[in-house]
Amino acid sequence: MPKVNVYNMLGNVVEEIELSEDVFGVEVNQHVVWEVVKNQLANRRQGTQSTKTRAEVRGGGRKPWRQKGTGRARQGSTRSPQWKGGGVVFAPKPRDYSYSVPKKVKRLALKSVLTSKVQSNEIIVVDEIKFDSPKTKEMANLLTKLNADKKALIVMGEKDANVIKSANNIPNVATALVNTINVYDILKYNSFIITKDAVRKVEEVYA
Template sequence: MSKIQMINIEGNPVNEIELSDQIFGVDVNEHVVYLVVKNILANRRQGTHSAKTRAEVRGGGKKPWRQKGTGRARQGSIRSPQWRGGGVVFAKKPRDYSYTTPKKVRRLALKSVLTSKLKDNEIIVLDKLEMNEIKTKTFANILKAIKADRKALVVINDNDENIVKSARNIANVKTSYVKDINVYDLLKYNSLIITKDAIDTLEEVFN
């Protein structure tokens, strides 16, 4: 098992904990990570784009000039794609880009990223993360004390309004519940700040 130093919100070492090799010690599979990130981004697409074909553009019912004898190319409508104001040849229409990847693939990708984070010393484990009030400055001081990167993902076990609301006004800092973490967010943020309770929940789910 891998070991990591656990600290408190003042940045002082508290204890050393062991992390499960089934989650934090797997062989990193970059291709699987790519597939899952691609899936996440596709599922976030709105797919509301829409353009008009020549059949949907207003006007153009009359043939602009006779077929022969003018010396110009034959034209059937001023709303053909080559005309200014004409329709689009292969017009984009609203569609659903979402699809699913197998559960085993998603889990392997998550474990691969967590393993990579641990190897790169980008995981900060807190014994607990509690706040008595909603105060952005206090949370910013906590991040400074634990030496978190400017881009930080804070993972907590349960809903804590004080933490979520204190962190949301800090640029490049995001809070997430352990059940909602995903590969894309783990890659996007440099520091992963996670509580001991959240790690226990992760190991309970994935082991």
């Protein structure tokens, strides 16, 4: 079983814990991870792009010149795609880009990225994260003491408004709960900071 150190809010090691082999020690499947990330990004697309085809552009009803005898190429409308002000060929229209991925694939991808964080030493387990009130400075100091990268994801076992508000004003730092973590966000942030109780909940849910 993989083992990691547990830090306190002062940045000191207080203990060492074993992580579940079924969640943090699986074989990393890069193709499955790619498939799930592609799915997440596709589902986030608004799909509201829209341009006009030659049938929708205003004007161009009259043939610009006669068919033969002018020496120029034949033209039927000034709103054909090759004309300035003409329509767009294969114009993009509003559409839904979302599609579904099997739950087993999502679960395997999540386990793969969690394992990769352990293997690359980018996971930081903290015994607890608590603030008496929202303090951005205290959160910044905590990240410094934990030697966290500038891009950090903080995962909590339970929602804590003080922690969330303390992290909101720090660029490239985000918070999440065990039931809201996803493959893309874990990969996006270099440091994966997670509380000890959140680790046990992750193991309970995904093992």
